[in-house]
Amino acid sequence: MPALDYVSIIRSVYGDRRAMLLGTFTAALAAALTAHSASSPALALVTLAFVSIGLFRYADMRAFWRASIDSDDAAAAEYWENRAVLSGGLLALVYGIWCFVSMAVVRDPFAAMASAALSIAAMVGICARNFGLDRLVTIQLVLVTVPLAAGYALHGGGYYIVLAGLLGVMLSSFRKLAGDIRAILLSAVHGRIEASRLAAELDMAMSTLEHGLCMLDEAGVVCVVNERAVRLFARLGAPKLMGNSFAATLTDMGANGHLPRMAVDRLLDLITRRQSGKVLLSLPAGLYYEVTVSARLERCVLLLEDISSRVSSEERIHFMARHDALTGLPNRTYFGELAAEHIASRRSSLDGGVGALMIIDVDDFKHVNDTFGHIVGDHLLRQVAQRLRATVPVDAILARLGGDEFVVYRGAIADTAQANSDAQALLEAFATPFELDGMVLQANVSIGLVTSGNADDGLDDLMTKADLALYSAKGDGKARSQIFHAQMDIDYHYRQRLKADLREAVQHGGLTLTFQPLVDIATRKVVACEALARWDHPELGLVAPSTFIPLAEEMGLISQITEWVIGTAIAQCSAWPGAVSVAVNISARDFRGVDLMAVIEEALARCGLAPSRLEIEVTETAVIEEHDIAKRLLTALAAKGVAIALDDFGTGYSSLSYLHALPFTKLKIDRSFVADIASDEKSLQLLANVARLGRDLDLIVVAEGVETEAQLDMVLEHTKVQQVQGYFFSRPLPARDIAELIGRLNAPRRLVQANRRHG
Numbered sequence: 001m002p003a004l005d006y007v008s009i010i011r012s013v014y015g016d017r018r019a020m021l022l023g024t025f026t027a028a029l030a031a032a033l034t035a036h037s038a039s040s041p042a043l044a045l046v047t048l049a050f051v052s053i054g055l056f057r058y059a060d061m062r063a064f065w066r067a068s069i070d071s072d073d074a075a076a077a078e079y080w081e082n083r084a085v086l087s088g089g090l091l092a093l094v095y096g097i098w099c100f101v102s103m104a105v106v107r108d109p110f111a112a113m114a115s116a117a118l119s120i121a122a123m124v125g126i127c128a129r130n131f132g133l134d135r136l137v138t139i140q141l142v143l144v145t146v147p148l149a150a151g152y153a154l155h156g157g158g159y160y161i162v163l164a165g166l167l168g169v170m171l172s173s174f175r176k177l178a179g180d181i182r183a184i185l186l187s188a189v190h191g192r193i194e195a196s197r198l199a200a201e202l203d204m205a206m207s208t209l210e211h212g213l214c215m216l217d218e219a220g221v222v223c224v225v226n227e228r229a230v231r232l233f234a235r236l237g238a239p240k241l242m243g244n245s246f247a248a249t250l251t252d253m254g255a256n257g258h259l260p261r262m263a264v265d266r267l268l269d270l271i272t273r274r275q276s277g278k279v280l281l282s283l284p285a286g287l288y289y290e291v292t293v294s295a296r297l298e299r300c301v302l303l304l305e306d307i308s309s310r311v312s313s314e315e316r317i318h319f320m321a322r323h324d325a326l327t328g329l330p331n332r333t334y335f336g337e338l339a340a341e342h343i344a345s346r347r348s349s350l351d352g353g354v355g356a357l358m359i360i361d362v363d364d365f366k367h368v369n370d371t372f373g374h375i376v377g378d379h380l381l382r383q384v385a386q387r388l389r390a391t392v393p394v395d396a397i398l399a400r401l402g403g404d405e406f407v408v409y410r411g412a413i414a415d416t417a418q419a420n421s422d423a424q425a426l427l428e429a430f431a432t433p434f435e436l437d438g439m440v441l442q443a444n445v446s447i448g449l450v451t452s453g454n455a456d457d458g459l460d461d462l463m464t465k466a467d468l469a470l471y472s473a474k475g476d477g478k479a480r481s482q483i484f485h486a487q488m489d490i491d492y493h494y495r496q497r498l499k500a501d502l503r504e505a506v507q508h509g510g511l512t513l514t515f516q517p518l519v520d521i522a523t524r525k526v527v528a529c530e531a532l533a534r535w536d537h538p539e540l541g542l543v544a545p546s547t548f549i550p551l552a553e554e555m556g557l558i559s560q561i562t563e564w565v566i567g568t569a570i571a572q573c574s575a576w577p578g579a580v581s582v583a584v585n586i587s588a589r590d591f592r593g594v595d596l597m598a599v600i601e602e603a604l605a606r607c608g609l610a611p612s613r614l615e616i617e618v619t620e621t622a623v624i625e626e627h628d629i630a631k632r633l634l635t636a637l638a639a640k641g642v643a644i645a646l647d648d649f650g651t652g653y654s655s656l657s658y659l660h661a662l663p664f665t666k667l668k669i670d671r672s673f674v675a676d677i678a679s680d681e682k683s684l685q686l687l688a689n690v691a692r693l694g695r696d697l698d699l700i701v702v703a704e705g706v707e708t709e710a711q712l713d714m715v716l717e718h719t720k721v722q723q724v725q726g727y728f729f730s731r732p733l734p735a736r737d738i739a740e741l742i743g744r745l746n747a748p749r750r751l752v753q754a755n756r757r758h759g
Helices: 003-013 017-038 041-067 074-106 109-130 134-155 158-210 227-235 246-255 261-272 308-322 332-348 365-372 374-391 416-429 459-475 486-507 545-555 558-573 596-607 620-625 627-639 656-661 681-696 709-718 735-745 749-758
Strands: 212-216 222-225 277-283 287-296 299-306 354-362 397-402 405-413 434-436 439-441 445-452 481-483 511-520 526-537 541-543 581-586 614-619 643-649 666-669 700-704 723-725
Touching: 003 074, 017 041, 017 074, 017 109, 041 074, 074 109, 074 134, 109 134, 134 158, 212 227, 227 299, 246 261, 261 277, 261 287, 287 308, 308 332, 332 354, 332 397, 332 405, 332 459, 354 374, 354 416, 354 459, 365 374, 365 439, 374 397, 374 405, 374 416, 374 434, 405 416, 405 459, 416 445, 416 481, 445 459, 459 481, 459 486, 486 526, 486 545, 486 558, 511 558, 511 735, 526 545, 526 558, 526 723, 526 735, 545 558, 558 581, 558 596, 558 735, 581 643, 596 614, 596 627, 614 620, 614 627, 620 627, 620 643, 620 656, 627 643, 666 681, 681 700, 681 709
Parallel strands: 445 481, 526 581, 581 614, 614 643, 643 666, 666 700, 700 723
Antiparallel strands: 212 222, 212 299, 277 287, 287 299, 354 405, 354 445, 397 405, 434 439, 511 526, 511 723, 526 541
8 A cells, every 4th residue: 555545544533532532431431321211330440441441542642643644754654653542442342342341241131232332333433534554444443343243143043143143244335335435535636646646647738838939830820829928929020920930030039130140041941951950149138048959740820938037147157157146346257267368368368468366465364364254254345356456457457366365466467667667556555454344454465476478488487476565565564556576486395395395304203392491580590491302403503593493383283392392301301310391392383283182181190290380471462362272271271280371571562451351460571671771771670660560460470581781780680580591591492401500500518519520
């Protein structure tokens, strides 16, 4: 049986639960009367059975409708059929028991009459309600009829025995009646489905008449036409179609210019040769019709479909595939096609001239997104695109590469000076601030520029060189333009080599650690050492940290380096005498690039170092970039006893709010504050004020970059600095040498004096 029919039958079985409950309770009431009439406890139990099963079936029906099975869920329907067979069979059995007890056990006339009458009525109800399920009907009829017949047979008398036998005939007829009802229902359901299918097909066929329709007879004369086709051809200057030669009508419209001549010729060819095909008609007012020609038995049918919306959508999709959705400018792919065409035309011309390409990057755009949100950032990019479009020459190709980068290509300029002039015009255009939702925002751009008089230079080469020039422009302070020169290419390949070698060094232990001591200014003893990574390249020698650390951040290696530094520094510190601490620098990328808490806890546990002997140094820039994560991590580390130092104070925003909000224990004043204190009173006063601020906030204050005795004396006499760091005491030393230095400086003073006497 199809699933749809099966589920429909199951639903009919579980329908009208109130009528079921009323019938069952009626039987229970009648059973109660017979129990009272015959004073029979057995019939009283039958009454209770009717009530219990009635309530159970009512609850089961409610559960079925709450389950809301799908119309094609045959498995669920089978489950509910089994439940219906169980509950229905129990109810039928109670009816049978009622009849048997009334006739064979109690032998009360009223009980016998009432039980038989209601049981036979129940059998009619079984056929009416459960006709769809032959198994259920059979089980219920058997469970009612067999006990009833047995009761008649045991009652005694020939008439009762004959009546018991006739019950078998009635059982058969009831089953036949249920089967006939089921067949009628299924036939009606199938007829309804077939009627629905035919109606859907007819509706689909009729819906095609929304298009224009023309039928041509054997002579090519229009014999059938719908209203839509009449309106279309009337608009094209042919108000009468019916009965006219369609070929003549098409020829006239082609001659008058109402239809494209090529399309007319194609249509006439298909009609004349009685072939099938499609022809696109491009009509005035941006209308497009697709004419489908179908030929059969010397007749032609033309279906005219208005595809203007589809063509318009395809054009929009084509535009979207080649243009940036935010700014409407050509995207990277389309720019590549346009620029490649210009470059190819330069190669084919006798005088290719000079080509110029500029990559334009909005300075500090990430800060705009992070501060004001992406909606404001998108608004800024749209205004940037508008300003670029208004500034670049009309013959230039302007496109958005992605993010905050744009590109301009000019295929033929006079010389390099013209390219520089174009770049300067763009820089001047961005001197005026932007107005964004009531805010005034200054946004500058950096420009990488390359010119080429060689027509063989490909677009990829120009893009690479312009990108190198852009990198140089941003590195030199932003808000400027830089033209590509050969040294940039050399620098680029040098950087690429450094990147490859740095990755190799990180993976194979090519980095080393040095340590620079922090000295207590009062006792002149080492209280901590800052761990500093060093890279001794096998061919290039020592590579400055200012070179390879930014490269590591750019390559995503900085967190690997930090993890190695933490483990190595803690291991070295555990071997130092006394309570000397070790300080490790953490960058902004480390807050997301590695689980710092797990790394630090594992290293401390492995080396047995107390958390109080570890210092974590962060810059204010790192804290600002990852404020939430930094605050959460630094607070957790401070709770474990790890010291937190704010490094290079004075070079960033110097915000006092961060000193208050984060659990800093140490303030390291940048070396720029110390450089001129021996000769410049204002510099000394500034250092003293910053140190006083740190002391007022209960922070340990460190002065970095102390390199001369004069600087040390000034710090000691005029400031509240507690610790100093710099070349005056020691340059960064390898692990073995720093251990010796700690031992020498931190030795008891009398031992040092004794050594001097014996030295």
